[in-house]
Amino acid sequence: MSYRPITTILLVVSIFFLPYWFYISALVVAMAAFPLYWESILLGLLIDVLYGERIDSFSAFLFSAGFLALAGLLILLPLRARLRSHASH
Amino acid sequence: MLFLLGVLAFGVLVFYLMNGVFISAAAPLWRMENGLSGVWAGATEIWRSRQSLVSENVSLKERLSSLELELAARPPAPEENGAWLALLNREAQSDGLVAGVLVRPPRTPYDILIIDAGEDDGVAAGATVALPEGPVLGVVSEVYGGTSKVKLFSSAGEETSAVLERSGLPVILEGSGGGNFRVAVPRETWVEKGDRILSADVFARLLAVVEEINVEPTDSFKEVLSRGPANLFNIRFVVIRP
Structure with a gap:
């Protein structure tokens, strides 16, 4: 049974009803736990759309939750690959 | 990488x-x-006699805080202020649309409120939002059918234009998030903890209260850290004024 869709649904619910320190922490954990967790980008955009203000400049977009999720994924990808190759040795 | 960019x-x-x-x-x-949390709190109170006393204590403290806030938000000289407003042909605004805070x-994670009044209720972007007790909180940034941000x-x-009440010095209040502000004033400006910072318009509404003053011996400016008058985590109702 895949926990990935369940986790995504739970994160969506937590974004609507729980404090930011919970769902952002859970999002980071999910990004580290699941391989190529691209859903985190959509969840970050959901946070921006629900709770952020209108983005009217490129610099504001760089600090949006969606873009930061993308950056986090790009940082985690090589880290996860190295951890996996280290564990396999 | 391309896949992620595509997403x-x-x-x-x-x-x-x-x-x-x-x-x-x-929404x-x-x-x-919001409705269920109030019903739940009321339903479980009967089983917790000591807890009900604690709840009553909390609500009384909130009421006391609200009254103190209302007192602090009053203009310094209401009769004089009213005369000025009459001279400028501006009446003190006392009405407005009351809205509940949904989020x-x-x-x-940002200093944003979502309220349950929108375009259908006559709310327009740019309208001032304040507490029922008087202090101003912000402005309506986005309007939807039945809700607004x-x-x-x-x-x-x-950045918000404001005035230090004690000295009348115009300042720029810079938001720091979490209901906090910072402002830089010249070193020789007389500022003390507890001083009020008011809006720069004719109504002089309470924006913030000075909490901390930081200055180094070599600085020509002092950093004034202030806090908004309301506890953001407990706001339930706001008043929208066009």
């Missing part, structure tokens, strides 16, 4: 086009949650 582009297109749809869809859930920090003056990077 981002798709998400931006879909989510920002359907901005109002998500909030409109979530009934938030209203229901407040810490649910939102309010950007608080304490949002990170938000």
Whole structure:
């Protein structure tokens, strides 16, 4: 049974009803736990759309939750690959 | 990498086009949650006699805090202020549209409120939002059918024109997030903890209260850290004034 869709649904619910320190922490954990967790980008955009203000400049977009999720994924990808190759040795 | 960029582009297109749809869809859930939390608190009170006393204590403290806030938000000389307003042909605004707060920090990571009044209720972008007791909180930034987003003056990077009450010095209040502000004033400016910072308009509404003053011996400016008068985590109702 895949926990990935369940986790995504739970994160969506937590974004609507729980404090930011919970769902952002859970999002980071999910990004580290699941391989190529691209859903985190959509969840970050959901946070921006629900709770952020209108983005009217490129610099504001760089600090949006969606873009930061993308950056986090790009940082985690090589880290996860190295951890996996280290564990396999 | 390309796949992730594609997801981002798709998400931006879909989510920002359907901005109002998500909030409109979530608004009934938030209203229901606010209602249920009140019912739950009332239903369980009968089983907790000591807890009910604690709850009553908390609500009385909130009421006391609200009254103190109302007192602090009063203009310094109401008769004189009223005369000035009459001279400028501006009446003191006492009415406005009351709206409930659906979402407040810490649910939102930004200093944004979502209220349950929107275009259908006559709310327009740019309207001032204040507490029922008087202090101003922010402005309406986005309006949807039945809801609106309010950007608080304490949002990170938000700059607001204000006046130090003690000296009458015009200052720029810079939001730091979490209901906090910072302002830089010349070193020789007389500022003390507890001083009020008022809005720069004719109504002189309370914006913040000085909490801390930082100055180094070599600095020509002092950093004044202030806090908004309201506890953002407990705001339940706001007043919208056009």
